[in-house]
Amino acid sequence: xxxxxxxxxxxxxxxxxxxxxxxxxxxxxxxxxxxxxxxxxxxxxxxxxxxxxxxxxxxxxxxxxxxxxxxxxxxxxxxxxxxxxxxxxxxxxxxxxxxxxxxxxxxxxxxxxxxxxxxxxxxxxxxxxxxxxxxxxxxxxxxxxxxxxxxxxxxxxxxxxxxxxxxxxxxxxxxxxxxxxxxxxxxxxxxxxxxxxxxxxxxxxxxxxxxxxxxxxxxxxxx
DNA sequence: CACCAGGCAAGTA
DNA sequence: TACTTGCATGGT
Numbered sequence: 511x512x513x514x515x516x517x518x519x520x521x522x523x524x525x526x527x528x529x530x531x532x533x534x535x536x537x538x539x540x541x542x543x544x545x546x547x548x549x550x551x552x553x554x555x556x557x558x559x560x561x562x563x564x565x566x567x568x569x570x571x572x573x574x575x576x577x578x579x580x581x582x583x584x585x586x587x588x589x590x591x592x593x594x595x596x597x598x599x600x601x602x603x604x605x606x607x608x609x610x611x612x613x614x615x616x617x618x619x620x621x622x623x624x625x626x627x628x629x630x631x632x633x634x635x636x637x638x639x640x641x642x643x644x645x646x647x648x649x650x651x652x653x654x655x656x657x658x659x660x661x662x663x664x665x666x667x668x669x670x671x672x673x674x675x676x677x678x679x680x681x682x683x684x685x686x687x688x689x690x691x692x693x694x695x696x697x698x699x700x701x702x703x704x705x706x707x708x709x710x711x712x713x714x715x716x717x718x719x720x721x722x723x724x725x726x727x728x729x730x731x732x733x
Numbered sequence: 734c735a736c737c738a739g740g741c742a743a744g745t746a
Numbered sequence: 747t748a749c750t751t752g753c754a755t756g757g758t
Contacts, residue, residue: 554738557738592756642739642741643741737758743750744750744752745750
């Protein structure tokens with residue numbers, strides 16, 4: 511009935527995925543603020559389209575909190591158009607830039623010197639920053655040991671019966687944080703590997719045969 | 734043609 | 747509290 515302890519299982523999953531895929535080099539951004547912009551643009555959007563929205567921002571040298579804060583919303587929306595949801599995302603980018611400028615004088619160094627739990631609460635107050643975006647920013651731009659939960663994490667780990675379908679975001683996050691070493695590079699790589707795994711093996715039709723975790727799924731299903 | 738993508742906020746009951 | 751819906755482009 512009970513498999514090996516969760517602590518070991520979660521590390522086994524990580525090792526298998528890393529062995530199969532290798533390092534993912536997340537987050538692909540040239541600066542912390544570009545990473546933050548990407549985190550907003552990628553909400554329910556493929557990374558391919560996010561890149562297309564980031565290019566005009568990069569080429570126009572708009573990727574600082576102050577520049578985005580000062581950019582008219584309609585103009586910002588046009589620049590990021592290929593990323594989809596461009597009107598809401600323009601609002602969200604502006605809200606985030608405004609937060610950084612007004613609360614931290616436009617300095618991400620100062621922002622990330624704030625204690626992680628407090629900064630997380632502050633980020634969640636910003637319209638357009640939800641749990642996943644906040645945690646992505648903390649982990650990938652702030653290098654804080656925070657585990658990012660997404661739809662793929664749910665899909666994969668519930669399939670393996672390691673979490674419940676009804677588990678909420680904080681439930682799932684607690685499970686990972688409680689059972690893994692609090693090490694930012696590990697959390698960084700783990701989340702990236704989960705996304706990569708889902709992209710390749712869990713699309714419309716799951717391919718558990720070819721998945722590096724496929725054999726683990728069979729073991730779990732034996733109960 | 735349908736369906737999905739590295740979510741979130743606002744509205745409804 | 748627990749669902750639902752709008753947001754929008756681009757790839758498969």
